[in-house]
Amino acid sequence: MTTTPTPTQATRRGRPGYDRQTLVDLCVKVFNRHGYEATSMGMLATELGISKSAIYHHVKTKEEILQSALDDALDGLEAVTEQAEHTAGPARDKIEALIKGAVKVLVNRQHSVTLLLRLRGNSEVETKALLRRRDLTTRLASLIADAQAEGSVRETTSPKVLARLIYGTVNSLVDWYSPEKSAGAEQTGDVLVDLIFQGIEQD
Amino acid sequence: MTTTPTPTQATRRGRPGYDRQTLVDLCVKVFNRHGYEATSMGMLATELGISKSAIYHHVKTKEEILQSALDDALDGLEAVTEQAEHTAGPARDKIEALIKGAVKVLVNRQHSVTLLLRLRGNSEVETKALLRRRDLTTRLASLIADAQAEGSVRETTSPKVLARLIYGTVNSLVDWYSPEKSAGAEQTGDVLVDLIFQGIEQD
Numbered sequence: 001m002t003t004t005p006t007p008t009q010a011t012r013r014g015r016p017g018y019d020r021q022t023l024v025d026l027c028v029k030v031f032n033r034h035g036y037e038a039t040s041m042g043m044l045a046t047e048l049g050i051s052k053s054a055i056y057h058h059v060k061t062k063e064e065i066l067q068s069a070l071d072d073a074l075d076g077l078e079a080v081t082e083q084a085e086h087t088a089g090p091a092r093d094k095i096e097a098l099i100k101g102a103v104k105v106l107v108n109r110q111h112s113v114t115l116l117l118r119l120r121g122n123s124e125v126e127t128k129a130l131l132r133r134r135d136l137t138t139r140l141a142s143l144i145a146d147a148q149a150e151g152s153v154r155e156t157t158s159p160k161v162l163a164r165l166i167y168g169t170v171n172s173l174v175d176w177y178s179p180e181k182s183a184g185a186e187q188t189g190d191v192l193v194d195l196i197f198q199g200i201e202q203d
Numbered sequence: 204m205t206t207t208p209t210p211t212q213a214t215r216r217g218r219p220g221y222d223r224q225t226l227v228d229l230c231v232k233v234f235n236r237h238g239y240e241a242t243s244m245g246m247l248a249t250e251l252g253i254s255k256s257a258i259y260h261h262v263k264t265k266e267e268i269l270q271s272a273l274d275d276a277l278d279g280l281e282a283v284t285e286q287a288e289h290t291a292g293p294a295r296d297k298i299e300a301l302i303k304g305a306v307k308v309l310v311n312r313q314h315s316v317t318l319l320l321r322l323r324g325n326s327e328v329e330t331k332a333l334l335r336r337r338d339l340t341t342r343l344a345s346l347i348a349d350a351q352a353e354g355s356v357r358e359t360t361s362p363k364v365l366a367r368l369i370y371g372t373v374n375s376l377v378d379w380y381s382p383e384k385s386a387g388a389e390q391t392g393d394v395l396v397d398l399i400f401q402g403i404e405q406d
Contacts, residue, residue, distance in 0.1 A: 033323050035239065092404075156397055157394050164379045165395070166403075168376075168379075169372045172371020194359060196403060197404040200399060201355065201400040
């Protein structure tokens with residue numbers, strides 16, 4: 001499997017190069033393929049077909065790339081959670097907005113979310129990201145509790161367990177969503193909302 | 204984070220040791236914490252508090268441990284799929300049996316299933332495991348197609364996408380299920396079946 005680099009204007013300086021964002025994106029794909037810990041700066045340089053100094057031109061450490069990617073994923077998920085919480089109407093509609101928003105983030109930032117979901121908390125950067133991720137689940141659980149109180153969501157299961165299962169369903173997208181073969185983000189969001197709210201059973 | 208080893212009879216030979224299954228289980232936890240590729244035999248020995256030769260007493264290579272763990276996960280999932288397919292009654296009931304069976308495997312073999320779910324196909328062993336995993340999804344999709352034909356499952360979404368989403372919901376267990384804090388396998392299976400069939404919405 002090879003990455004498909006898109007060299008940028010930096011090449012005019014006589015060496016292959018990328019802008020910082022492209023560099024981070026390509027490194028994240030390598031992390032996801034071999035695991036973050038197993039990936040060295042040397043491997044990144046080899047896989048990207050550039051020199052290590054071309055990488056150090058943008059970032060000081062491997063962890064700085066990790067931090068950038070995790071921020072990318074978490075900033076996106078936090079933004080849609082914030083938007084959902086401020087959606088007008090019943091809590092039910094806020095949950096729907098959150099699911100659709102999260103699907104968009106997963107589709108548009110598939111690789112950085114994949115990296116986030118595989119973290120085990122082996123460093124301070126990872127631990128902080130896991131705390132931010134846990135907070136997102138808590139905020140969804142809070143909306144579910146509101147919806148149960150307003151009578152729009154069934155009370156058979158606790159908000160916390162439902163929030164984890166809903167995120168499980170949504171997060172599975174990173175493993176199988178294909179920008180080329182799957183439906184677009186909007187239609188995929190509709191499918192997820194339909195499944196999560198109505199279930200698969202024919203009434 | 205430390206593993207909590209339970210030395211076995213092998214210790215009577217004057218060196219700490221485990222039976223093969225215990226050894227594999229402990230190694231899988233280390234793989235899951237650091238990533239399979241990043242974990243060396245030396246790291247395994249250090250984390251388990253035994254010598255490398257004590258590991259080589261049971262296995263020839265790191266890949267042999269991976270293969271054992273993947274077989275453990277996949278054999279379990281294939282067995283419950285087989286059982287579900289032979290469950291009497293409509294396809295709807297077979298799907299329910301499959302979900303409950305898969306939950307039991309995930310709860311009882313949480314670490315080996317976690318390892319399976321993080322594979323990227325970087326070797327022949329991994330590629331073969333991914334093919335077996337894909338086959339499980341195809342078999343669930345086939346039951347869903349049958350259930351749609353019999354009118355018990357709604358036809359709004361394709362069997363393939365539904366199978367992936369259902370496995371996504373079930374697989375999320377490996378990330379948050381706690382043998383100490385969560386409900387037992389049977390009750391968890393009931394929650395999953397209820398959510399997947401009925402959805403969260405209060406009618």
